[in-house]
Amino acid sequence: MSAEKFQNPVVRWIDHRLPIFSMLDHEKYDYPVPKNLNYMWNFGVLAGLSLAIMIITGIVLAMSYTAHVDYAFEAVERIMRDVNHGWMIRYIHMNAASFFFIVVYIHIFRGLYYGSYKAPRELLWILGVVIFLLMMATAFMGYVLPWGQMSFWGATVITNLFSAIPVVGDSIVTLLWGGFSVDNPTLNRFFSLHYLMPFVIAGVVVLHIIALHRFGSNNPIGIDASGPQDTISFHPYYTMKDMVGIAVFLLLLAIAVFFFPNAMGHPDNYIPANPLQTPAHIVPEWYFLPFYAILRAVPDKLGGVLLMFGAIAVLFVLPWLDRSPVRSARFRPLFRIFFWLLLIDAVALGYLGGKPAEGIYVVLSRIATAWYFLHFLVILPLLSVFETTKPLPKSISEPVLSRSKSANAPLGAGLEPAE
Amino acid sequence: MAKSDIKKTTASKRPEDPGRRDFIVIATNAMAGLGAAAVAWPLIDQMNPAADTLALANIEVDVSKIAEGQSITVKWRGKPVFIRHRTEDEIARASATDMSDLRDPESDQARAEKADYLVLVGVCTHLGCVPLGQKTGEVRGEYDGWFCPCHGSHYDTSGRIRKGPAPTNLEVPPYTFLSDSVIRIG
Numbered sequence A: 001m002s003a004e005k006f007q008n009p010v011v012r013w014i015d016h017r018l019p020i021f022s023m024l025d026h027e028k029y030d031y032p033v034p035k036n037l038n039y040m041w042n043f044g045v046l047a048g049l050s051l052a053i054m055i056i057t058g059i060v061l062a063m064s065y066t067a068h069v070d071y072a073f074e075a076v077e078r079i080m081r082d083v084n085h086g087w088m089i090r091y092i093h094m095n096a097a098s099f100f101f102i103v104v105y106i107h108i109f110r111g112l113y114y115g116s117y118k119a120p121r122e123l124l125w126i127l128g129v130v131i132f133l134l135m136m137a138t139a140f141m142g143y144v145l146p147w148g149q150m151s152f153w154g155a156t157v158i159t160n161l162f163s164a165i166p167v168v169g170d171s172i173v174t175l176l177w178g179g180f181s182v183d184n185p186t187l188n189r190f191f192s193l194h195y196l197m198p199f200v201i202a203g204v205v206v207l208h209i210i211a212l213h214r215f216g217s218n219n220p221i222g223i224d225a226s227g228p229q230d231t232i233s234f235h236p237y238y239t240m241k242d243m244v245g246i247a248v249f250l251l252l253l254a255i256a257v258f259f260f261p262n263a264m265g266h267p268d269n270y271i272p273a274n275p276l277q278t279p280a281h282i283v284p285e286w287y288f289l290p291f292y293a294i295l296r297a298v299p300d301k302l303g304g305v306l307l308m309f310g311a312i313a314v315l316f317v318l319p320w321l322d323r324s325p326v327r328s329a330r331f332r333p334l335f336r337i338f339f340w341l342l343l344i345d346a347v348a349l350g351y352l353g354g355k356p357a358e359g360i361y362v363v364l365s366r367i368a369t370a371w372y373f374l375h376f377l378v379i380l381p382l383l384s385v386f387e388t389t390k391p392l393p394k395s396i397s398e399p400v401l402s403r404s405k406s407a408n409a410p411l412g413a414g415l416e417p418a419e
Numbered sequence B: 001m002a003k004s005d006i007k008k009t010t011a012s013k014r015p016e017d018p019g020r021r022d023f024i025v026i027a028t029n030a031m032a033g034l035g036a037a038a039v040a041w042p043l044i045d046q047m048n049p050a051a052d053t054l055a056l057a058n059i060e061v062d063v064s065k066i067a068e069g070q071s072i073t074v075k076w077r078g079k080p081v082f083i084r085h086r087t088e089d090e091i092a093r094a095s096a097t098d099m100s101d102l103r104d105p106e107s108d109q110a111r112a113e114k115a116d117y118l119v120l121v122g123v124c125t126h127l128g129c130v131p132l133g134q135k136t137g138e139v140r141g142e143y144d145g146w147f148c149p150c151h152g153s154h155y156d157t158s159g160r161i162r163k164g165p166a167p168t169n170l171e172v173p174p175y176t177f178l179s180d181s182v183i184r185i186g
Ligand code: HEM
Pocket: A051, A054, A055, A056, A057, A058, A059, A060, A061, A062, A065, A076, A090, A093, A094, A097, A100, A135, A138, A139, A140, A142, A143, A144, A145, A146, A194, A195, A197, A198, A201, A265
């Protein structure tokens, strides 16, 4: 990569000493991307965009926020009523957090469907799960900051999860609280960490991308690109395709912010925190509900906590549970059925997590929890051995070319590779 | 010069006992590790309760105003404390319970200094919600004591766990009767 390719003398001067323009150029033009990516591959960029939106709106919110039990609720109300555009900035922060999780959940299920966690992308996948964990911690602490009823009781219940740890549990909870209950010291440290963690996430995202660029993107048919005829440059092809997704994403976010800003929130969080009274029905934010359902499905405290963390732990070892050499579900007829069952199971858990823990809901939660673990720990290892997969195409270009030749389809004709 | 070359030259000039070299390296790393841990500890321990938080005062409560069958909630160390003036029937049921029915066996006598007044930390031992049952008309659960709505724990008239995910009985805070009607909690 030589600096001569830049016309602008300032750019050339800088690039000679600090080759950041070369690096950007390298990503844009030289980084080969499989040419058959579908819209499911938009969600990585959308996750990055969400993180940027969260950081920008968050820093602005912090300028008017006060992390003190006597002032926090008022400060947020002041942001909503008096600070210029404060209501909009807060609603963007609130709703973009939900959108961030929607995007990341789709991103994760994309990876599950197309086998993107398989060799050689195991570390890339694991870094993704790390980001997911950090996001959950960040969102949890952010939700405490407005110091409403749900903030307080959410914080109480979640921090108490650690009291299930034998022997040291109670000391850990006291350490987290900085006192004998969730109180001012807790709010202070949560604000400090809520500010920090998004930047830690940004750091792990960099590692995620370095790992991605080692072997490039997976693709819908899950076989490696066999040469330049199977790839195109990121810019302008995928920058344009990503723009379409970004436009749709921003449109939906704007609809949520301006027309349904509280639809994904809980009305009880507009009641100031009261340490003496638990709301009748406490639920976490919607994006935690599947895990909350697993927690409540177990009638034992430690058991519930272990299973809940176990639900994420299985994702870390997934690359070694599913040993099938075929990546994409397109060529795995049985896996594909179980994939959809898992998706239904996850949605069902989310629904059950929001229902009271009684009667039929408990029974269903137990079945759904059992199925979740069965899927990862039993079904996937068995499928890797017993499933007969469909024959894989010889190259990424092959299925497209053979289709356009046989059917002479006008659509396929446009996809001829520019060799 | 590449790293391996350096090693070779030094090794040829001064043949050393590899065991000794390893020992120095391990000892140095161990010292650095200890130093790092010593620096990290204050940074972690600062999160524990500060001196003023620990010094939170005791509270004194006049219990003579509580009518039989009624309860009050007071705040102690940021947490609710339940004080219930129990009825004869509630006391009788609490003391008649068979120990083998209890998940966390404790006799009622051991939990209430004076049987009339039951003093409890009003924090569910599952995940810390405040159980219902203090106000008249609130659900009290299947054992007529307290009911935690968060994940469905039932406590009896002695505050002992009977059903649901909570592992232990409602905690009895340290308290003393200063007179017949005033107790000090803490
Ligand atoms: C990963 C990125 C982030 C996520 C997922 C996230 C999530 C959240 C959530 C869910 C809330 C509660 C919103 C509500 O219900 O009111 C919140 C509040 C808040 N966040 Fe963030 N946040 C992120 C980044 C940041 C950053 C970088 C800052 C910068 C300091 C920040 C500052 C704040 C402040 C001051 C509040 C309290 C005001 C409010 O409640 O709206 N956030 N955050």
